[in-house]
Amino acid sequence: MGDGLLSVIQKLKGSPEQELRIVLLGLDNAGKTTLLKRLASEEVSTITPTQGFNIKSVQSHGLKLNVWDIGGQRSIRPYWKKYLGSTDLLVSGFVSWQELAELTEDESLTGVPLLVFANKQDLVTAAPAAEIAEGLSLHTYRDREWQIQACSALSGEGVQVEMGPCGLCRAGPKGLRSHPSSLQDGMNWISSQIMNRKK
Ligand SMILES: Nc1nc2c(ncn2[C@@H]2O[C@H](COP(=O)(O)OP(=O)(O)OP(=O)(O)O)[C@@H](O)[C@H]2O)c(=O)[nH]1
Numbered sequence: 627m628g629d630g631l632l633s634v635i636q637k638l639k640g641s642p643e644q645e646l647r648i649v650l651l652g653l654d655n656a657g658k659t660t661l662l663k664r665l666a667s668e669e670v671s672t673i674t675p676t677q678g679f680n681i682k683s684v685q686s687h688g689l690k691l692n693v694w695d696i697g698g699q700r701s702i703r704p705y706w707k708k709y710l711g712s713t714d715l716l717v718s719g720f721v722s723w724q725e726l727a728e729l730t731e732d733e734s735l736t737g738v739p740l741l742v743f744a745n746k747q748d749l750v751t752a753a754p755a756a757e758i759a760e761g762l763s764l765h766t767y768r769d770r771e772w773q774i775q776a777c778s779a780l781s782g783e784g785v786q787v788e789m790g791p792c793g794l795c796r797a798g799p800k801g802l803r804s805h806p807s808s809l810q811d812g813m814n815w816i817s818s819q820i821m822n823r824k825k
């Protein structure tokens with residue numbers, strides 16, 4: 627973690643509690659509920675498909691993160707946009723670039739940072755984060771901060787991280803770098819993004 631990020635987090639610790647709304651969106655079976663439960667340090671072995679939505683409040687670096695996990699089944703997708711109002715951060719994964727572009731065009735998401743979790747990295751069949759970033763055309767997102775975070779929500783482990791134009795972290799020679807605990811780093815990134823927005 628860079629010194630800059632660390633100092634932002636340290637500043638956060640001394641500030642009064644702030645509440646943030648984070649929305650998790652993605653196709654069914656992507657692992658959103660598993661990620662939500664992992665973030666809340668809950669058991670992740672018995673999770674069923676989400677019919678509507680789940681909300682959990684997670685404390686991170688003195689921030690209260692109200693995380694909304696929206697079901698990704700086809701029948702629920704038409705309602706996704708109803709959940710976007712007052713969003714501070716959009717977390718996504720496993721949507722097509724068209725779906726992501728359409729979602730992020732929603733005016734309630736103007737300038738809202740985007741964190742993409744490239745989940746299920748424990749599976750040999752998982753697409754690498756760089757491939758997902760390319761598939762989603764993340765490099766074309768110039769009007770918002772974005773980050774792609776490879777992880778396994780099941781194990782809580784992360785593999786690699788690549789960051790967008792925010793400059794908090796420079797990509798390595800292949801556009802990726804190893805990272806020991808990317809779920810936590812994802813939360814750190816969220817905290818720093820929000821802090822910057824609230825300044
Ligand atoms: N191998 C592996 N399996 C995972 C991972 N994350 C989630 N899963 C599994 O994927 C399945 C779907 O996970 P969910 O968390 O229910 O997925 P979801 O995105 O909430 O799905 P919907 O609620 O239908 O939108 C479950 O069987 C999880 O155990 C992961 O990182 N690795």
Ligand SMILES: [Mg+2]
Nearest residue numbers: 658659675676
């Ligand atoms: Mg779910």
